[in-house]
Amino acid sequence: MNHRGGWALIKRSWASWLQYRSFFFVLAFGWMIPPLIYLFVWTTASEPAPIAGLTPPQFVAYYLVLILVNQLTFAQTNWTVGDVIRMGSLNSWLLKPMSPLYNAIASEVAGKIVMMAFVVPVSIILAIVLRPELTTTPTQVVLCCVALSSAWLLRFFWGLWLACLAFWATRADALLALQDALIFLLAGVVAPVALLPSAMQTIARVLPFYYMVGFPVEVLTGQLASSEVATGFVIQAAWLIVAVVLYRLVWRSGLKRYSAIGG
Amino acid sequence: MTNSQIQVNHLVKTYQVPVREGGLRAALRSFARRQYDTVEAVRDVSFSIEPGEIVGFIGPNGAGKTTTLKMLAGLLHPTSGEVRVADHVPWERRPEFLRTISMVLGNKSQLIWDIPALDTYRVLGEIYHLTSTAYQQQLDELVELLDMRELLTKPVRNLSLGERMKCELVAGLLHRPQVIFLDEPTLGLDISMQGRLRRFVLDYNQRHGATVILTSHYMADVVALCPRVMLIHHGRLLYDGGLADLAARLAPFKLIRVGLSNGHTDFSPPSGVEILQHEDDHLELRVARAAAPAIMAQLLNTLPVIDLVVEDPPIEAVIDQIYQEGAAVLKTAEPPTGASEEGAL
Numbered sequence: 001m002n003h004r005g006g007w008a009l010i011k012r013s014w015a016s017w018l019q020y021r022s023f024f025f026v027l028a029f030g031w032m033i034p035p036l037i038y039l040f041v042w043t044t045a046s047e048p049a050p051i052a053g054l055t056p057p058q059f060v061a062y063y064l065v066l067i068l069v070n071q072l073t074f075a076q077t078n079w080t081v082g083d084v085i086r087m088g089s090l091n092s093w094l095l096k097p098m099s100p101l102y103n104a105i106a107s108e109v110a111g112k113i114v115m116m117a118f119v120v121p122v123s124i125i126l127a128i129v130l131r132p133e134l135t136t137t138p139t140q141v142v143l144c145c146v147a148l149s150s151a152w153l154l155r156f157f158w159g160l161w162l163a164c165l166a167f168w169a170t171r172a173d174a175l176l177a178l179q180d181a182l183i184f185l186l187a188g189v190v191a192p193v194a195l196l197p198s199a200m201q202t203i204a205r206v207l208p209f210y211y212m213v214g215f216p217v218e219v220l221t222g223q224l225a226s227s228e229v230a231t232g233f234v235i236q237a238a239w240l241i242v243a244v245v246l247y248r249l250v251w252r253s254g255l256k257r258y259s260a261i262g263g
Numbered sequence: 264m265t266n267s268q269i270q271v272n273h274l275v276k277t278y279q280v281p282v283r284e285g286g287l288r289a290a291l292r293s294f295a296r297r298q299y300d301t302v303e304a305v306r307d308v309s310f311s312i313e314p315g316e317i318v319g320f321i322g323p324n325g326a327g328k329t330t331t332l333k334m335l336a337g338l339l340h341p342t343s344g345e346v347r348v349a350d351h352v353p354w355e356r357r358p359e360f361l362r363t364i365s366m367v368l369g370n371k372s373q374l375i376w377d378i379p380a381l382d383t384y385r386v387l388g389e390i391y392h393l394t395s396t397a398y399q400q401q402l403d404e405l406v407e408l409l410d411m412r413e414l415l416t417k418p419v420r421n422l423s424l425g426e427r428m429k430c431e432l433v434a435g436l437l438h439r440p441q442v443i444f445l446d447e448p449t450l451g452l453d454i455s456m457q458g459r460l461r462r463f464v465l466d467y468n469q470r471h472g473a474t475v476i477l478t479s480h481y482m483a484d485v486v487a488l489c490p491r492v493m494l495i496h497h498g499r500l501l502y503d504g505g506l507a508d509l510a511a512r513l514a515p516f517k518l519i520r521v522g523l524s525n526g527h528t529d530f531s532p533p534s535g536v537e538i539l540q541h542e543d544d545h546l547e548l549r550v551a552r553a554a555a556p557a558i559m560a561q562l563l564n565t566l567p568v569i570d571l572v573v574e575d576p577p578i579e580a581v582i583d584q585i586y587q588e589g590a591a592v593l594k595t596a597e598p599p600t601g602a603s604e605e606g607a608l
Contacts, residue, residue, distance in 0.1 A: 012386040091366075174290070
């Protein structure tokens, strides 16, 4: 492994992405819009009486945390790695004495840092204006950090294996749009998963998408019983393993195919 | 094995080119059941290159040049055959191997568009684990040779094509590779920039004894840089040897330009002479190489000649002839004495 080169790459990507900070700010703003809309929908809806035990300030807290979690875990690699494969600049990655995974990690980390410079201040302003109510314990904070890290890894590797489908099909990015739609529906964006119809709720708690966004949010806001938290971690870890295995399989056979038919 | 820097034996590359229509449905279908056409891009190519050689790799578009280079650089896995570059099997892509080679593609950039090239170089220095002294020294040397210090700090997108190519070369050579693959390095550059890059490649080769394989469609590149050329056509190595020999072998004729004294416009060609051009008192003739002396003597005796020039046909014309007519030209051409035969040296 070439950590020295990888670290330099992260710093460079960050510097280069700072050049397009306004682009990232607009992008980050775009990603904030759907959760913000549902924040207002649910706070208004829960004004007469709490819905599923959540009051308006608790909905505000849920969605503000969700905005942060969504931004932190968003899988840019879907697009950056996919483009690199599609546009043929993968060659220059492969010619370097360094694992191409570093390139994906570099753009991921660099992008996150640039976007946080926008998202954190905006979230603080929203929190001041909208007055969320969040009661949480130190244990929940720690558990949320763990859940958030695995959520990020899960979404990263999940995005990566999907991105690697670009080795086979140039229009594979259509699948990425499908993935975004599933996250919107099943990960707790359109509504907290507990509010979904029971069949959808079951599906949501089995599929990986909830564990990319909704799960760490609910761990922090204390909406889950401890047994649910424990089960959640097991399912999340299982999906993470699946994602890593899928990534390795797809990457390897994709690369084999790439070196067989040329980029 | 010999101490050749590059050793290629019976290299074959057969492409499976996917055939499918666009669209998501076709994409999904092609996951399950793929359909292919077979293209023989490289057929049984063998050669070896010694350390420090500069070899020109020429051939028409789609001849298999880039495919061969990609196999040598480890980007493509051959269908069959053996390759060793700097004592490594390229497609294993070992870090030690990747640190010894470099591939510069004239039509692809490895620089980041929106930041100065210097930032990219710093990262490359780290990726190749250069010490800061080595990094500075190697960067300074390249910058000096290419006379480009003022370009280092400008965002790449503000550079002209020629300036960008200079930056690409620095990026490719910063780690001081021993084997360099240059694919169309002068593509789209103006004449003086082409000349400058040629001198640079030659300088670099002489300083560091690096082995260079260069592909180019500009014959001036090949003439200026490559004592040895390899000509590939339809995936076959048709010729491997000196450029002058290639011309002699392919174009067994000479061009004779004759100026006649005032007003003398009558000319009936002796047998074996082909008139390429006849304008007033200027003639351009093509004659068989062997017959040239006799025909010149005859011209001098029978015509009021005031000027006479004998030339070899331009290399472009020779190359064009092969590109158009393919292997047949080489087969019918008589090999000159002493010229190396095709295949391994």
